[in-house]
Amino acid sequence: MSDQMSRITLARRPEGAPVPDDFKFETCDIPSPGDGEVLIEVTHLSLDPYMRGRMDDSESYAASVELGETMTGQGVGRVLESKADGFSKGDTVTGMTGWASHAILSGGEARKLDDRLPPSTALGVLGMPGLTGWAGLKLYGKPKKGETLVVGAATGPVGSMVGQLAKAEGLRTVAIAGGEEKCRIATEKFGFDAAIDHHAHDSAESLRDAVSEAAPDGVDIYWENVAGPLLEAVLPLMNQHGRIPLCGMVAWYDGKNIKDTNQLPSVWRAILVNRLQVTGFISFDHFDRMDEFHEEVGPKVANGEIAYLEDVAEGLKNAPEAFIAMLKGGNTGKQIVKL
Amino acid sequence: MSDQMSRITLARRPEGAPVPDDFKFETCDIPSPGDGEVLIEVTHLSLDPYMRGRMDDSESYAASVELGETMTGQGVGRVLESKADGFSKGDTVTGMTGWASHAILSGGEARKLDDRLPPSTALGVLGMPGLTGWAGLKLYGKPKKGETLVVGAATGPVGSMVGQLAKAEGLRTVAIAGGEEKCRIATEKFGFDAAIDHHAHDSAESLRDAVSEAAPDGVDIYWENVAGPLLEAVLPLMNQHGRIPLCGMVAWYDGKNIKDTNQLPSVWRAILVNRLQVTGFISFDHFDRMDEFHEEVGPKVANGEIAYLEDVAEGLKNAPEAFIAMLKGGNTGKQIVKL
Numbered sequence: 001m002s003d004q005m006s007r008i009t010l011a012r013r014p015e016g017a018p019v020p021d022d023f024k025f026e027t028c029d030i031p032s033p034g035d036g037e038v039l040i041e042v043t044h045l046s047l048d049p050y051m052r053g054r055m056d057d058s059e060s061y062a063a064s065v066e067l068g069e070t071m072t073g074q075g076v077g078r079v080l081e082s083k084a085d086g087f088s089k090g091d092t093v094t095g096m097t098g099w100a101s102h103a104i105l106s107g108g109e110a111r112k113l114d115d116r117l118p119p120s121t122a123l124g125v126l127g128m129p130g131l132t133g134w135a136g137l138k139l140y141g142k143p144k145k146g147e148t149l150v151v152g153a154a155t156g157p158v159g160s161m162v163g164q165l166a167k168a169e170g171l172r173t174v175a176i177a178g179g180e181e182k183c184r185i186a187t188e189k190f191g192f193d194a195a196i197d198h199h200a201h202d203s204a205e206s207l208r209d210a211v212s213e214a215a216p217d218g219v220d221i222y223w224e225n226v227a228g229p230l231l232e233a234v235l236p237l238m239n240q241h242g243r244i245p246l247c248g249m250v251a252w253y254d255g256k257n258i259k260d261t262n263q264l265p266s267v268w269r270a271i272l273v274n275r276l277q278v279t280g281f282i283s284f285d286h287f288d289r290m291d292e293f294h295e296e297v298g299p300k301v302a303n304g305e306i307a308y309l310e311d312v313a314e315g316l317k318n319a320p321e322a323f324i325a326m327l328k329g330g331n332t333g334k335q336i337v338k339l
Numbered sequence: 340m341s342d343q344m345s346r347i348t349l350a351r352r353p354e355g356a357p358v359p360d361d362f363k364f365e366t367c368d369i370p371s372p373g374d375g376e377v378l379i380e381v382t383h384l385s386l387d388p389y390m391r392g393r394m395d396d397s398e399s400y401a402a403s404v405e406l407g408e409t410m411t412g413q414g415v416g417r418v419l420e421s422k423a424d425g426f427s428k429g430d431t432v433t434g435m436t437g438w439a440s441h442a443i444l445s446g447g448e449a450r451k452l453d454d455r456l457p458p459s460t461a462l463g464v465l466g467m468p469g470l471t472g473w474a475g476l477k478l479y480g481k482p483k484k485g486e487t488l489v490v491g492a493a494t495g496p497v498g499s500m501v502g503q504l505a506k507a508e509g510l511r512t513v514a515i516a517g518g519e520e521k522c523r524i525a526t527e528k529f530g531f532d533a534a535i536d537h538h539a540h541d542s543a544e545s546l547r548d549a550v551s552e553a554a555p556d557g558v559d560i561y562w563e564n565v566a567g568p569l570l571e572a573v574l575p576l577m578n579q580h581g582r583i584p585l586c587g588m589v590a591w592y593d594g595k596n597i598k599d600t601n602q603l604p605s606v607w608r609a610i611l612v613n614r615l616q617v618t619g620f621i622s623f624d625h626f627d628r629m630d631e632f633h634e635e636v637g638p639k640v641a642n643g644e645i646a647y648l649e650d651v652a653e654g655l656k657n658a659p660e661a662f663i664a665m666l667k668g669g670n671t672g673k674q675i676v677k678l
Contacts, residue, residue, distance in 0.1 A: 006655055012503055017666065022436050023659035045655070045676040047662045060479050062623070071658075114633075117641060124673030125640055125667065126648035126670050131632050132622035139625075140618040155648060155675035161636075164645050178668040183433075185671065189646050224617075233603065250666065263571065264602035268572050271619040277581040279479040280345040280610040283471035284401070286478075292451075293470050297500075301464055302456060306503050307528050309463035309494060311579040316345055316384070319410075320362035323386045327356065327589065329517040334463030334496035337384040339440055 005030045007100035010065045014055055016254045022055065023071070030102050033083045040093060040103050042077040046123035049225075052253040071099040074128060076119040079110075087112070094122040124157040132247055133161030140223045140245035145170035148215045151236055152176040152198075152226035153250065160190045162223050167191050171221070176207075176213045176230060176322055204232035212237055226253045227268055246272050309333030346439035349404045353394055355593045356464050361394065362410070369441050372422045377449055379432060379442050381416040385462035388564075404575035410438040413467060415458045418449075426451070433461040448626045463496040471586055472500030480560045480585035484509035487554045489573055491515040491537075491565035492589065499529045501562050510560070513553045515546075515569060551576055566590045566607055585611050618644040648672030 004027045011024040033039045054065045054072050065072055071131030075097030079087050082105030087093065095110040097103035113122050124130060137143060141162070149166040151159045163173045163186070163191065175186035175195040183195035194214035201207040211219070211233055218239035228251025238244075249272065252258060252265045271278060300306040311331040313322035319337045326335045343366045372378045393404045393411050394659045404411055414436030418426050423446030426432065434449040436442035453463050461468060476482060480501070486527040490498045493514030502512045502525070514525035514534040522534035533553035540546040550558070550572055557578035563570065567590025577583075588611065591604045610617060639645040651669040652661035658676045665674045 002477065008655060008658055014546065018659070018663050020659050020663070025656055030415060042678050045658060045678065047658065047674040047676060049666060052666055061362065074510055075449060099605060099655065099676075101655055111629075114637070116638070120649055120651075120673075120675050120677075121640060126633060126637060128622050129673060130636065130647075131625060131629060134636060135621055135622065135628055136631050137623040140616075140620060153668070154674055156670075157647065160646070160648065160672075178439075182671060185648065190650060191646075220633060222384065231606075232350075235606060238613050239617055240613045242613060242615045246617055246619045247621070253666065254465055259600040260562060261598040261600045262602050264606055266384075267574060267603055267606075270577065271617060272621075274577050274579045274581060275618070275619045275621055275624065276577055276581050277619070278585055278610060280585045280612070280614045280616070281475055282586070282611075283467050283474065283481060283613065283615055286470060286474040289474055290450075290470060293473050294465060297469065297473060298453070298456070298465060301460060306458065306464065306500070307530075308469075308496065308499065309524065309528060310459055310463060312459075313386075316347060316438065316440055317364055317385065319347055320357070320359050324357050324359070325390055326386055327388060327592065329492070331495075332473065333494060333499075334459075335386040336459050336462055336466060337386060337438075338459075339383050339386060 003017070003030055004028065005100060007070045009068055009070055010055060012067065013057060014052075014254075018052065018055060019243040024206045031104050033081055033104050036084050037106050038079050038084050038087045038093070039081040040075070040077040040095070040097060040105060040110070041080050042075040042078075042101055042103060043095050044076040044120045045097070045099060046074040046125060046127065048129065049248055049250045049253065050089055052250075056255075072096065073099050074123055075100075075103065076113065076122050077103070084126050087201070092119050094119075094127070115288065125161065127157075129157035130161050133158045134165060136245040136247055137162050137165050137221075141166070141223065141243050143169045143171050143221060147220035148172040148217055148239075149221040149223065150174045150176065150211060150215060150219050151223040152230045154186045154192060155182045155190065157298070158227075159223070159245070160186075163190050163192050164279070167193075172215065172217070174211065174219075176211075176226070183208075198230065204229040207233035208237065214267065218242075221245070224248070225250060227265070231268075256270065311335050315339065341371055343367065344439060344441040346409045347436065348407055349394060351406065351610075352396060353593075357391065357394060361402070370494075371445050372420055372443050375423050376443050376445050377418050377423050377426045377432070378420040379414070379416040379434070379436060379444060379449070380419050380437050381414040381440055381442060383415040383459045383462060385466065386415040386436060387468065388411070388587055388589045388592065391589075395594075411435065411460055412438050414439075414442065415452065415461050415489060416442070422512055423449070431458050433458075433466070434602075464500065466496075468496035469500045472497045473504060473561075475503050475584040475586055476504050480505070480562065480582050481559060482508045482510050485511075486559035487511040487513065487556055487578075488560040488562065489513045489515065489554060489558050490562040492524045493531060493534065493568045494521045494529065495564075497564055497586070498562070499525075502529050502531050505560070506532075511554065511556070513550065514560075514567070515550075537569065545570040546572035547576065560584070563587070564589060566604070571609075587611070650674050652676045654678065 175192040186195035225248035227249035514531040525534035564587035566588035
């Protein structure tokens with residue numbers, strides 16, 4: 001153990017795709033843990049797409065990395081010195097160490113690892129990406145046997161978790177990945193029913209044809225971590241009542257190749273960053289609840305608790321005119337034609 | 340009762356906003372009901388924004404109206420002749436009569452009305468629009484006391500239902516409406532806490548400032564029936580975990596003023612038409628389930644039931660390069676840096 005540690009800081013904010021000069025390798029003294037803290041020697045560092053967002057200074061779900069600050073990130077390491085209850089020298093732990101050889105964490109920020117599995121699994125399959133796939137599929141994907149799931153970056157730690165869990169639930173699983181080798185891994189290692197090499201398609205339309213062929217019954221779950229042309233390809237193939245768990249949009253992280261007039265990336269980003277839920281629905285789907293609605297709301301309309309307002313046009317002949325005006329907001333209240 | 344009936348058919352498909360010549364007023368013989376059917380004399384016809392979509396020949400959640408066909412629509416009327424069980428001459432009923440003075444409906448397509456309320460309420464407050472507001476708020480808006488709801492077209496039958504139900508649940512309710520008179524109605528008749536006249540704002544930014552002032556704690560539910568500049572105004576004001584029930588996008592129905600490069604309207608339309616659910620989420624929000632995740636998935640990783648793949652770069656110094664490559668899809672499997 002040297003008295004010096006190394007770390008990588010954010011040297012400047014990237015324009016588009018990050019380049020090496022956006023980062024700076026530095027050395028500094030190893031700090032000492034205070035009360036309730038542990039000093040960790042990092043053995044494995046996780047690199048994740050979300051880190052790209054932290055390099056910008058725009059508002060996101062977590063604070064930006066400041067210029068000159070150590071790049072944020074999860075690491076695994078050994079405890080060198082512990083002043084925190086429950087941690088001893090030599091323990092293998094994980095926590096937000098940043099891109100650094102050593103880190104100080106409070107006891108609450110560090111988590112001890114099960115020694116039966118390789119420590120690096122705490123960064124991937126059993127770490128944040130694995131949890132993302134597991135929780136998002138359960139809560140927002142709501143997989144049902146016989147349905148079809150499409151996932152991009154399918155050999156990555158999120159995509160491969162989602163694909164395997166969905167397959168185990170009896171779904172048809174379609175992988176999108178970049179290159180023949182990844183496609184082979186997707187089907188052979190991760191059990192996807194089909195894999196599509198997006199490098200082999202130079203347009204969203206061409207990609208759509210391939211997805212359509214691989215998903216002959218349409219798509220029920222599109223796991224969104226890529227966006228861009230993949231979203232464009234898959235969206236028209238979605239079945240009714242499909243779900244789109246949105247946890248990333250790597251194709252748009254750079255902010256490049258987005259036309260100013262295209263509002264979709266910023267809306268998609270707002271949905272992601274603020275964890276919004278957008279649900280399309282049609283009243284016709286809920287006509288089976290008409291009786292329940294009338295039981296609950298009918299008496300309130302009758303006693304005036306729920307007010308209503310009607311705008312009445314006279315005569316069938318005037319229906320087109322009233323309709324045209326209504327679309328422009330010319331009516332006040334529910335537009336009715338009295339015959 | 341004459342032997343002739345009148346109806347309004349679709350004469351041609353509108354380009355942009357509908358004009359009178361898109362419709363045709365016609366007369367024809369009154370048909371006779373067959374077995375199981377009723378003949379209805381229509382007294383009230385409902386006009387609803389969704390009808391605009393039926394005039395196009397693009398795929399939607401329901402079939403287009405064909406050229407020369409009677410415009411689709413819900414009506415209320417009296418039974419003139421019944422050959423259906425459970426219906427008698429003189430009954431007041433509602434059903435999809437179309438834009439016509441008379442209609443034949445099967446017994447299953449007609450619904451008898453409660454005579455204690457004006458029959459026209461079956462088209463608005465207690466009809467499809469009211470049901471839309473009631474079911475959508477309950478199922479997708481998920482209102483919680485103390486939250487803030489924003490709704491456009493707030494004096495319309497959907498918006499006014501949503502606003503009143505939300506207010507009764509203890510939410511702050513903000514109306515968007517066109518004109519001072521509608522704003523007065525929104526607060527005085529429908530009890531909205533604030534009302535904003537969108538005619539008084541010539542940009543999404545200006546509208547946003549007004550919404551922001553009326554919703555000082557941010558927006559938890561944005562009831563989407565308008566889209567366009569209103570969506571642009573409200574979206575950045577959404578609180579985390581906000582909900583956007585999407586049941587209309589009247590600002591975009593015409594297909595005009597949408598730039599080809601703007602993918603948002605077509606994505607929004609796909610979400611609506613196919614009743615999709617898009618949910619943004621962040622794994623950090625689910626860290627409290629890490630133990631549950633490990634209990635369920637950990638053993639499967641240990642026994643190989645869940646496969647995983649790691650791409651390991653060596654040395655902290657190489658982290659930036661590995662990160663840059665990963666964003667371009669250069670890694671295969673979970674990207675880790677071994678220190």
